[in-house]
Amino acid sequence: MSRFLVTTLVSVLTAALGTGVPAYADYSQHPEATRFVTDMVEQHDFDAGQMRAWMAEAERQDSILEAIARPAERTRTWAEYRPIFLQPLRVTRGVEFWQAHREAFERAQATYGVPPEVILAIIGVETNYGRTTGNHRVLDALTTLAFDYPPRSPFFRRELEQYFILMREQKQNPLAFKGSYAGAMGFGQFMPSSYRNYAVDFDGDGLVDIWNNPVDAIGSVANYFAEHGWRRDGLVAVRARAGASLQRGAKEDWNRIKPPERTVKDWHKRGLVPIFPLPESTPANALALEGDFGEEFWLAFHNFYVITRYNRSHLYALAVQQLSIAIKTAMETTS
Secondary structure: OOHHHHHHHHHHHHHHHOOOOOOOOEOOOOHHHHHHHHHHHHHHOOOHHHHHHHHHHOEOOHHHHHHHOOOHHHHOOHHHHHHHHOOHHHHHHHHHHHHHOHHHHHHHHHHHOOOHHHHHHHHHHHHOOOOOOOOEEHHHHHHHHHHHOHHHHHHHHHHHHHHHHHHHHHOOOOOOOEEOOOOOEOOOOEOHHHHHHHOOOOOOOOOOOOOOOHHHHHHHHHHHHHHOOOOOOOOOEEEEEEOOOOOOOOHHHEOOOOOOOOEHHHHHHOOEEEOOOOOOOOEOEEEEEEEOOEEEEEEEOHHHHHHHOOOOOHHHHHHHHHHHHHHHHHHHHHO
C-alpha cells in the first residue's frame, strides 16, 4: 500500500474516531469540555471564568490525533526501531550528559538503586538529553485527546485534570508549556500525573522542575523506577538461543507486558536457552523479534517489566536496555 493511501486511511480513521460531536476550533463550547470545567470548579475549587478562558485558548490539533494513531512502537519491527536510538551520537551525548552531572547520577544510584546508564538511556530515548522535548502545547495535546479521541479519552481527561492541578501547585501558566503529542513534558517526558507523583526536587532548591533542571530530571526518573519496583543490580534482558525443538506455544506467550511468571527453567524445557548461564528459578518472559538477520530471541526479567511501566512497549524497553549498555561501555572507556 502506498504511503499516500496509508496517510489517507489514517486521516479517515482519525476523523471517524471523533464522530458524535462537532469539531470545534477551540474548547470553549465543546460539551465534554464544558462538563470538565464544571467538575474542576466543583471538585478542585478552580475559578469558573478562568477555566472557561483556558478552554477557549485550547485548540484542537488534528496532527495530534494522526500521531497517536501511528506510534513507532506499534508500526515498526525491532530491526527498524533499534536504529532510531542506537546511534553513536546518542551514545556520545549520553556520556557527555553523565560527565556534566556525575554527582547527581551517583547520588541517584545511591538513593534509588538505579544505575546512571539506565537513567541516561531513558532521557536519551525520550528527548535526546533534553534536545527534543516536544513542540505541541501541552494544553492543546491534552484537550484534543481528552475530548476528541474516544479510545483513550478517560485517561487523557484525568491527565488534563492533573495538568491544571500541577500548574496551580507550581504557580505556572497552563498555556506556557510544550511537550509531546501525548502531553508528556520535560527531560524525561513525564505525564502530568507522573510529574505530581514521582518528580522530585533533587537539587534542593525548593522547586520541582523537570522542564529545565537536569538534576531534578535525573532524580525524578530514578524515583519513578524505584517506586515501580526496580531491583538494584537486577538483570534487564539477555539474548537467548532457540533450539530446533523450540515449542512456541500460544502467541500470547511471547512479548508479554506483564510481570514474569515462567522461569528460565520453564523456557529451557521449551527449547529457549540464555546465552550465558542463569539461575533456573529466575522469572523471565520471552521475546521473539524481527531483527536485522531474522528472528531474535530474548529473555526479559523483572527490571525489563519495570521499564515497560514507563512506556508499555517491549521495543521501547529493549531499546532503553541496549542504549544503556552502549553508554556504560563508552563511559568505562572514557573513565
